[in-house]
Structure formats: C-alpha cells, structure tokens
Amino acid sequence: MNEHNEPAQDPVEPAREGDTKEESPEQSCCHRPGCYERFTPAPQSPHQKYCSLECYNAMRTVLIREERWRKRLQKKAGPNDAFE
Numbered sequence: 888m889n890e891h892n893e894p895a896q897d898p899v900e901p902a903r904e905g906d907t908k909e910e911s912p913e914q915s916c917c918h919r920p921g922c923y924e925r926f927t928p929a930p931q932s933p934h935q936k937y938c939s940l941e942c943y944n945a946m947r948t949v950l951i952r953e954e955r956w957r958k959r960l961q962k963k964a965g966p967n968d969a970f971e
C-alpha cells in the first residue's frame with residue numbers, strides 16, 4: 888500500500904519562529920512526584936492531575952495511607968473516650 892496522502896501544509900500558517908514544540912497551554916504536568924509527564928486533560932475532567940491511571944492510583948494509595956496515619960496519631964494524641 889502506498890499511502891502518500893499527507894495533507895498539504897496550510898499556506899496561511901506563517902513560518903514557525905523558534906522551536907515551540909507545539910506546547911499547548913492546556914497541557915498539565917503530572918502531580919505525581921518523580922513523574923513529570925505532560926498530558927492533556929480529558930474534556931470531561933479538566934482538573935486532572937495525573938498523566939495516567941497508574942499515577943492516580945499510586946498517589947491515592949499514598950494519600951489514603953497518610954490519612955490513616957494521621958487518624959491514628961490523632962487517636963493517640965487526644966483522649967477521645969471522653970465523648971463516649
């Protein structure tokens with residue numbers, strides 16, 4: 888198969904100055920530490936923080952663990968049986 892069907896360059900578009908690498912302003916950087924993947928958030932979730940489900944799940948696991956820790960510390964710190 889000879890697929891030489893590339894669309895002609897838009898003649899209206901001016902020549903690019905410098906190398907902008909087509910960085911769209913809508914792109915976000917992954918919030919997972921150590922992962923600096925850039926991604927474009929899906930239209931249905933514009934506030935997406937992670938590049939992939941893998942990063943999202945990894946961070947969620949960490950957050951849940953942290954929350955558990957905090958609760959445990961709070962339990963230790965305050966005499967919560969006074970309200971029972």
Ligand SMILES: [Zn+2]
Pocket residue numbers: 917918919922923924937938939942
């Ligand atoms: Zn990521």
